[in-house]
Amino acid sequence: MESARQSPSRGNGIKLALAWGFVGIPLVWGIVQTLVNAIKAFQ
Amino acid sequence: MSVSFLNRERTIAAPGFNRWLIPPAALCVHLCIGQAYAFSVFNLPMTKLIGIAQSAPGDWKLTELGWIFSLAIVFLGASAAVLGRWVEEGGPRRAMFTAALCFAGGFLVSAIGVYLHQLWIIYLGYGVIGGTGLGIAYISPVSTLIRWFPDRPGMATGMAIMGFGGGAFIAAPLSVWLMSRFSTPTHVGVAETFIVMGLIYLCFMMVGAAIVRVPAPGWAPAGYSAPAQPKPLVTTQNVFVYDALKTPQFWLIWWILCLNVTAGIGVLGQASAMSQEMFHGRITAVAASGLVGLFSLFNMMGRFFWSSTSDYIGRKNTYFVFFALGTLLYALVPYTGAIGNIGLFVLCYAVIFSMYGGGFATVPAYLRDMFGTRYVGAIHGLLLTAWSMAGVFGPVLVNYIREYNVTHGVAAAQAYNVTMYLMAGLLVIGFICNLFVRSVHERFHMRAVEAEAEVEAAPVFGSE
Numbered sequence: 001m002e003s004a005r006q007s008p009s010r011g012n013g014i015k016l017a018l019a020w021g022f023v024g025i026p027l028v029w030g031i032v033q034t035l036v037n038a039i040k041a042f043q
Numbered sequence: 044m045s046v047s048f049l050n051r052e053r054t055i056a057a058p059g060f061n062r063w064l065i066p067p068a069a070l071c072v073h074l075c076i077g078q079a080y081a082f083s084v085f086n087l088p089m090t091k092l093i094g095i096a097q098s099a100p101g102d103w104k105l106t107e108l109g110w111i112f113s114l115a116i117v118f119l120g121a122s123a124a125v126l127g128r129w130v131e132e133g134g135p136r137r138a139m140f141t142a143a144l145c146f147a148g149g150f151l152v153s154a155i156g157v158y159l160h161q162l163w164i165i166y167l168g169y170g171v172i173g174g175t176g177l178g179i180a181y182i183s184p185v186s187t188l189i190r191w192f193p194d195r196p197g198m199a200t201g202m203a204i205m206g207f208g209g210g211a212f213i214a215a216p217l218s219v220w221l222m223s224r225f226s227t228p229t230h231v232g233v234a235e236t237f238i239v240m241g242l243i244y245l246c247f248m249m250v251g252a253a254i255v256r257v258p259a260p261g262w263a264p265a266g267y268s269a270p271a272q273p274k275p276l277v278t279t280q281n282v283f284v285y286d287a288l289k290t291p292q293f294w295l296i297w298w299i300l301c302l303n304v305t306a307g308i309g310v311l312g313q314a315s316a317m318s319q320e321m322f323h324g325r326i327t328a329v330a331a332s333g334l335v336g337l338f339s340l341f342n343m344m345g346r347f348f349w350s351s352t353s354d355y356i357g358r359k360n361t362y363f364v365f366f367a368l369g370t371l372l373y374a375l376v377p378y379t380g381a382i383g384n385i386g387l388f389v390l391c392y393a394v395i396f397s398m399y400g401g402g403f404a405t406v407p408a409y410l411r412d413m414f415g416t417r418y419v420g421a422i423h424g425l426l427l428t429a430w431s432m433a434g435v436f437g438p439v440l441v442n443y444i445r446e447y448n449v450t451h452g453v454a455a456a457q458a459y460n461v462t463m464y465l466m467a468g469l470l471v472i473g474f475i476c477n478l479f480v481r482s483v484h485e486r487f488h489m490r491a492v493e494a495e496a497e498v499e500a501a502p503v504f505g506s507e
Contacts, residue, residue, distance in 0.1 A: 012061045019067035019254060023074060023206070030212030034340060038333035 051134030056256035062191040062264065064254055069184035069203035071251025072139050075244040076146060076180045077210015079119075080339075082112050082169070084218045088231045092160060095231060103162055111169050118174025120431035123182050127424025128284050130179060131417075135187045135255045142180035143248030149173020150241025157234040180248070181207065181427070185407045186420035190258050194267050196411055197358070201350025201404040208343035208400050214240075276359055276480070280488035281415030287422045292413045292483050295476045299362055300406050301429035301436075302473035306369065306466040307399025309437035313445075313459070314338055314392065320455040321380035321388065334389065341393040342400040349401025350408065358409035359480055365398045366474035373467035377460040403430075413483055440465065 047053060086108045093099045130138040152168030184203050192199035221239055225232025263269075273279050287293045310317065315331040326334070353361040372391045379388040406426065411419045441462050448458040 012059070016061060016063055019064050022250065023067045023070040026213045027070075027074060027206075027209050030209065030214075030216065031340065033216040034212050034336045038336045040333070 049134075049137040049140055051136075051257060054134055054136045054255060054257050055259050056262070058259075060256055062258075065184070065188060065191045065256065066199065066202045068135075068139075068251045068254035068256075069188055070206040071254070072142065072180045072184060072248050073203045073206030074210045074213060075247050076142075076177050077207040078214035078240070078244070079112065079115055079177060080208075080211035081214035081218065082115070084215050085233060085236075088222055088233050089157070092157065092231055092233065095229060107162060111165055114166055114170025115174035115177060116434055117431060118171055119177040119181065120427050122175040122178030123424035123427040124178075125424075126175075126179055127182060127421030128418070130182055130424070131186060131284070131421040134257060135183050136252050138179050138183035139248060139252035139255060142176045142183060143245055143252060145172050145176025146180060146248065147176075147241040147245035149176060150237045150244065154234045154237035154241070157237060178424070178427070182420045182424045184251075184255065185423050186416060186418075187255060187257055189407065189411050189416050189419055192264075193269070193416075194264055195351070195354050197353040197361075197405060197408040198347070198351040200407040201347045204350070204404040204407075205343055205346040205400075207403075208339070208346050211339065212343070274357075276357065276482055277412045278415050278483060278488075280483075280485070281417035282413075282422075282483055282487050283489050284418040284421040284425070286487050286489075287414050287418070288425065290413075290483050290487050292480055293422070293426070295480050296406065296409055296413070297426055297429045298476045299473050299480075300402060300426060301433045302469045302476070303362075303365055303369075303399065303402035304430055304433035305437040305440070306373065306469050306473075307395065307402070307437070308433055309441040309462070309466060310392075310395070311338075311342075311399065312438050313441050317459050318388070318392075321459065322383065322385055323456060325383075325385060334392075337389075338392055338396045342396040345397025345400035346404035348397065350404035353405045353408060358405060358412055359477060361401070361405050362409070362477045363474065365402055366470045366477060369395060369398055370467045370470045370474070373463045373470065376463045377457070380456060380460075413480075415489075417489065 086105055089108055090098045090102055090105060093102045149169045149172040152172060153165045154168075156162065156164030156168055185200055188199040188203055189196045218236060218240065221236040222232045225235040269279070282290070315328070315335050318326045318331045318334055319328060349361060349365075356364075372395050376388065376391050379385075379391060407419060407423050410422050410426065414422050441459075444462045444465065445458045448461060449455065
């Protein structure tokens with residue numbers, strides 16, 4: 001099996017940050033909303 | 044006619060491509076289709092499309108609206124089973140692109156149904172077209188993730204399937220907020236919400252389709268080398284999708300998934316009512332809804348946690364944990380009600396739901412271990428019929444047993460005890476099924492000639 005070396009370049013880093021932010025921010029927002037509602041329910 | 048942008052050749056990654064871009068691509072798709080779990084937020088507003096403040100004669104009933112979700116889940120299972128091979132051979136981008144058109148199209152068609160107040164158009168839109176999109180989207184990134192992460196296949200697929208669990212967290216508040224923005228004293232705002240959500244999901248899923256790549260033939264992660272000695276219960280061979288159906292392993296895993304999901308889904312829908320009746324006067328309806336949100340979080344996190352754990356302890360052992368610990372916890376729940384210990388009840392349920400999600404997320408890697416990577420997505424599609432079956436059996440079992448108990452004079456607080464013991468019994472059967480899982484017999488393995496012929500038939504596929 002041939003191995004391809006992955007050197008995390010600056011460009012790759014920006015792409016990664018954008019891609020993970022694109023999915024991560026809405027998910028975190030949704031989780032926070034759920035937790036806030038859960039806390040409200042117990043108050 | 045094919046669009047070249049969608050072809051598998053166009054998705055082969057260039058040298059230096061970072062494989063950690065693939066999980067976000069998968070999440071773009073799974074976070075969107077996870078909306079299905081939050082579809083119920085539309086049910087009540089759709090019963091008041093004519094009456095606005097309250098249901099009027101001619102408004103749809105909740106029982107009629109319940110069929111929208113059921114149809115979507117049926118078409119999810121059917122399309123995943125029927126189109127699995129097409130998804131596998133055409134590559135992830137074509138599948139994600141098609142899924143995006145179907146899922147978003149389902150919303151747009153449903154908006155027309157709401158506008159014209161024709162329920163059958165919504166059945167067709169969200170149920171049939173959207174449900175087909177759900178099935179294609181669910182399996183589209185599975186084999187791609189497994190190929191990019193041969194060292195951590197459980198974690199990789201767990202991340203995507205965690206997205207399916209997490210999609211509802213985004214969809215529920217977003218739907219409620221959009222409906223509040225579009226509603227007026229004479230209008231509920233469901234049709235506009237469907238249009239906006241359809242367009243948002245179309246864009247989001249298209250981003251996933253644009254990012255996704257398949258590894259070049261022969262690619263392996265830096266520093267990774269395939270184990271010299273094959274691990275027990277992890278094959279290096281491939282099994283053709285329809286040959287997998289002839290193996291006892293496929294059906295054992297089918298039952299493993301079906302039983303794990305039946306037990307989980309049965310109590311999932313009843314968690315709110317069960318907690319209120321078991322702790323009458325101590326857990327209110329509002330608190331119960333908060334608990335359900337909390338359990339859903341454990342369902343989502345369990346998908347990542349357990350599938351990642353399975354990379355270290357093995358798939359078979361992970362399911363042994365689900366079935367052994369699950370049996371214990373299901374049997375313990377009635378006791379928590381008897382001693383009135385809410386904390387212990389919540390803890391039991393949190394772990395149960397984490398294992399329910401974990402069962403979904405670990406199964407693609409279990410299939411990969413048994414049948415190889417070549418057709419794992421298509422085989423996974425066939426296996427999802429177990430989910431459809433469990434979706435019917437689980438709630439029916441819980442509802443009917445509770446009803447039987449209540450009509451025979453059992454107090455509401457104890458009405459769930461038999462159900463929980465029955466679910467524990469189902470998990471014991473699952474444990475036994477898991478015990479019988481062995482490596483697939485070599486007569487089912489694809490021969491080199493067959494594998495080459497398959498590659499020629501689907502020249503865009505890169506064999507590792």
